[in-house]
Amino acid sequence: AQSVTQLDSHVSVSEGTPVLLRCNYSSSYSPSLFWYVQHPNKGLQLLLKYTSAATLVKGINGFEAEFKKSETSFHLTKPSAHMSDAAEYFCVVSDRGGGFKTIFGAGTRLFVKA
Amino acid sequence: GAVVSQHPSWVICKSGTSVKIECRSLDFQATTMFWYRQFPKQSLMLMATSNEGSKATYEQGVEKDKFLINHASLTLSTLTVTSAHPEDSSFYICSARVPLSDTQYFGPGTRLTVL
Numbered sequence: 710a711q712s713v714t715q716l717d718s719h720v721s722v723s724e725g726t727p728v729l730l731r732c733n734y735s736s737s738y739s740p741s742l743f744w745y746v747q748h749p750n751k752g753l754q755l756l757l758k759y760t761s762a763a764t765l766v767k768g769i770n771g772f773e774a775e776f777k778k779s780e781t782s783f784h785l786t787k788p789s790a791h792m793s794d795a796a797e798y799f800c801v802v803s804d805r806g807g808g809f810k811t812i813f814g815a816g817t818r819l820f821v822k823a
Numbered sequence: 824g825a826v827v828s829q830h831p832s833w834v835i836c837k838s839g840t841s842v843k844i845e846c847r848s849l850d851f852q853a854t855t856m857f858w859y860r861q862f863p864k865q866s867l868m869l870m871a872t873s874n875e876g877s878k879a880t881y882e883q884g885v886e887k888d889k890f891l892i893n894h895a896s897l898t899l900s901t902l903t904v905t906s907a908h909p910e911d912s913s914f915y916i917c918s919a920r921v922p923l924s925d926t927q928y929f930g931p932g933t934r935l936t937v938l
Contacts, residue, residue: 741925752829752916753867753929760925799866803925811857811927813866 711736713802715814723822728772728787730817732800735781742783743801743811744774753799759783770794795821825851827919829930836907837938843903844933846917852897853919857927858890861914873900907937 716731734740741760745753757768764776774785783800800814826849836842846856854875859867871892872880879892889911891903900919904911914934918927 743926745929750914750932750934752827752931753918755926755928758926810869810872811925815866818864 711740711802711804711810711812713800713812713814715798715800715817717817718815719818719820721820721822722790724792725789728785728790728794728819730785730798730800730819732783732785732814733781734783734800734802736802736804738804740802740804742774742776743803744768744772744783744785745799745801747797747799747816749796756785756798790819790821792821792823795819825849825919825921825928827917827928827930829917829933831933832931833934833936835936835938838908839906841903841905842907842935843901844915844917844935846900846902846919846930848898848919848928851919851921853900854897854922855920856894856900857918857920858892858900858902859916859918861916861932863914867916870902904935907935909937911935912937 712735714733743758744756747753756772757766759766759776767773772787798817801811803811828847830845856873858870861867869882870885873892873894875894881887894900914932916932918929920927
């Protein structure tokens, strides 16, 4: 069965410092993995996705994530945080064993301090 | 990326009335759309999977007679909350899956408040 665990409910960084949002997954098949961002009272925007091509995936707004099969992780990073990055971030897994149903992590709230 | 719209963006209604929410894929045809519910400060909860031309598949615990889903065309799915009650107040988000892909694009959400 699929599952996804976001290890931190809240992350706080200072503007200009690196961002690390952690995600671990469980999947019986080769999964597709996604990161989405949600600003308050808004829908979700796709940041990036992994689908068994390159393990280092570059997304929008300077974000990237690395798929590590041995660690079953898909952590999201950004070298330098901006105030506009403050939002909720969701890690999502999908695999054919679940009929391509997407499973959402609980979310990580990113706070960016000036 | 692909664009998905939702209408209305917010709605306030009286208890006992029905509310319809529309989800449209604007620049692609979506054979599969999804409806989610999100409570404050929580993750998204999948309510149902909507397939064009067939009955929706509801997740366990979701009342199909209360949350009516219709996917009449490749670009439109609707969610009707029937006989709404205050506990139905929530943020409802739809998504559409790109054909031959497992990528979903999300609508901006609809805030429903039932008085």
